[in-house]
Amino acid sequence: MLGLRFYACEGCDTVHDGVEEPAACAACGADRFEELTSRLRDCRYLAAATREG
Numbered sequence: 001m002l003g004l005r006f007y008a009c010e011g012c013d014t015v016h017d018g019v020e021e022p023a024a025c026a027a028c029g030a031d032r033f034e035e036l037t038s039r040l041r042d043c044r045y046l047a048a049a050t051r052e053g
């Protein structure tokens with residue numbers, strides 16, 4: 001991995017990935033995110049998140 005982190009929007013649960021927390025959610029405009037990178041050791045969560053993209 002390239003240091004990517006994953007953030008779940010607190011407004012709509014859309015998962016964003018990037019090296020930094022996004023400024024705002026592209027889906028709903030919220031600016032609060034929960035980082036869930038550490039949770040992604042469970043590959044099932046990552047599979048669900050990437051299927052949308």
Ligand SMILES: [Zn+2]
Nearest residue numbers: 009012025028
């Ligand atoms: Zn959102």
